[in-house]
Amino acid sequence: HFGTGTAALLESIVKTGPDIVSLDWRVPLDEGWRRLGFERGVQGNLEPAVLLGPSALVVARARDVLRRAAGRPGHIFNLGHGVLPETSVQNLQLLVETVHSWVPARVA
Secondary structure: OEOOOOHHHHHHHHOOOOOEEEOOOOOOHHHHHHHHOOOOEEEOOEOHHHHHOOHHHHHHHHHHHHHHHOOOOOEEOOEOOOOOOOOOHHHHHHHHHHHHHOOOOOOO
């Protein structure tokens, strides 16, 4: 399942029985995952416009999404929607490097 602006529908989406739900950037990843239930995977959810900003912002916001995932199995890092046409290749490369180099803390 993928949709944007669906924060108010997460509990209804769960009732359809998905294995994985994609979250857009409007709901914090940890909050959305808690509402969906940790037994299913989530995909998301960096705001695409972040990639238009400076490299420090890209790294900081990507790490925030990763921290919110808390190293749980089932997280697929993704944008909270598509790549904006004016996004630089350099920022996309930086994002991939940031995600690939992330070492999650242990989930309690």
